[in-house]
Amino acid sequence: MTTDPLSLHWLPRAEDLGAALSAIRTGDPLARFAALAALANSRLDFLQTRRLDRALCEAADAIPAAVPRLRLAVLGSSSQEHLAPGIRVGALRRGLMVDVEVAPYGQWRQQAIDPSSRLHAFEPDAVLLALDQASLLPDQPLTAPASAPSARAAVDAAVEDLATVWRAIRERTAATVIQQLPWSDDPPTFGHGELLVPGSTGALAARLRLGLAEAAAAEGVLLLDVPGAASGPGLRQLGDPALWHHAKQAVSPAAAPWFGDHVGRVLAALRGLSRKVLVLDLDNTIWGGTIGDDGIDGIVLGQGSGAGEAFAAFQRYARRLSERGVLLAACSKNDESTVVEALARHPEMVLRREDFAAFEVSWGDKPAALQRIARDLNLGIDSLVFVDDNPAERAIVRRTLPAVAVPELAEAPELYVRCVADAGYFDAVSFTAEDSARNAQYAANRERRRLEITATDMDGFLRDLDMKLTVGPFRPVDVQRIAQLVNKTNQFNVTTRRYTEAEIRAMLQDPEIVTYAARLSDRFGDNGLTSVVIARRSAVDDQPAVEIDTWLMSCRVLGRRVEDAMLSVIATDTARSGATKLIGRYRPTPRNGMVRELFKGLGFSRRAICENGETEWEMPLDGGPLPPPEHLSVIHQGASS
């Protein structure tokens, strides 16, 4: 099998697309969307991508609100229209429905700045700025001796100029800006000496790329790193000079499915749809051979053979992902004791038992094991990526658990890293302290569970945990983590309203909005910022009230009755502010059934049931402050605004 990324090699080959599409022309809209998303998860060329996109656009109006949606405006300095189908299908592959608006070619600056432009009327959630290098930084005349300071000044000016466009977009829309990093198809003027000459196109390109990235990080702008992503397939394959001169297509139609997949990755990450767990088979996946037959000394791993080094490299890649906050899980048909011994004793083993947040090593079937892994980690089954060298296991998991991502794996272990990396399952929009501590936290969770088993009663268990909840209004330093939680949390989330980082930052200044962020620590360590509440001042029955817009909690701290403590803080604050009622709302999604009865359990009474299953709840605040629960200590850092 080839690992040419433009062919989307990690996806299984498409069945008869035409037949599959005509089978889903009608029917239940949710099932129709799921079937389209399943088709998007097969290897499609650009004509097939367009065909699937037509079917998606036909179904678009009927797609129910439960499906995550995003409005993307594309502003380009080259032709972009032909890339929209690939973008829609790239997002569909990740369960996200994207409405794309492509601004007229070459008008990106006017569209961004003019408040009456089509861009602003479209009310985008995200704006992709697809600009080439020449439109940002015209080539400088080459003069010798070239001076580094003047090249730096030219790049700084270009970056600052673009940053004003970012700010203009953000002032006039609520959109997240995604900056495509530019690339140049020009060959170097100085050959290998290109970067030695500060004013050369190549040197400016390198400087511009870094300058844009630094400015983007400072401004909360996301990147679409096309030149970085294309260093695999080769920038030459991405575009075609004939099509550039003929139609100003910087990305050729043949590369559109790949390009769209990358945009889909960024959009899915923005909406919290990136995968969270890498589940690894063991035999012939992270080492060569069968541990049960070959024994610890017989497996192929590490120095001594090319294959052994390739397996070790794949393990290093997995560990790198885990350092980034991706959870690792093992799923293997083996005797657990043999595997545990190999992980502990093999001298070349990179991954150790404690690197796995979940460990399913037994002779049971894999779909059941995957379901247990999701349950143990308190995550949805659609958080998992399952890597297995055995095509039969891949097929059975794809068939029984279609929400699990299962990449095609090349036969040769040296290609495994590419097969997983090219699929882009784990794109991140930020990297927080919580991410880098995640694996240690899950390891501590295992300890907590052990304690849970030994503690005879729940109250005793919770008291033994020695929990401390620190609650306060959103602080600027927490915004990134809050945005991550708001966009990723699916289970304990009463309304599942998503807000961008920019929108959350704006809430800090809004006097009508009351915010709470809470951190939980216990005797096993700090769980970090794990609870978020956003509430609005309003009026109910002509009385001042506070309505809970968003209430969510990370799955890491479920079952600790943190919600009781949060309510006591909110109710006490709200009563103190003079409001007489606290209003709660539950909006059902396929994933948040666990909080359907949350308000009822906390003593709210139901005000209304809406047609879509939404329920509204109220709690009168005439009884004075609500005492905090006794099982944890609450440190309240003062009411917001």
Place this chain on the structure above:
Amino acid sequence: MTQSDIYQALTDILREVFDDDALTATPELSAGDVPEWDSFNHINIVVASEQRFGVKFHAAEIESLRNVGEFVGLIERKRLAA
């Protein structure tokens, strides 16, 4: 690949690009006969043909084609030269 194989494959491409199963590639067929055959879809036909026939067209060739017959002739010459 015979000339009739090329016409058959082009028919498949045209049907796919225009989402119209009534289309058939004939020597006389040209952009004027298909309402949606604009410059954008023209490129899609050219790129799909490059993938299908393993050939590469120049910008000048893309612009100069007048009908399907000329296009098939060009494909045949390129395949012979390859």
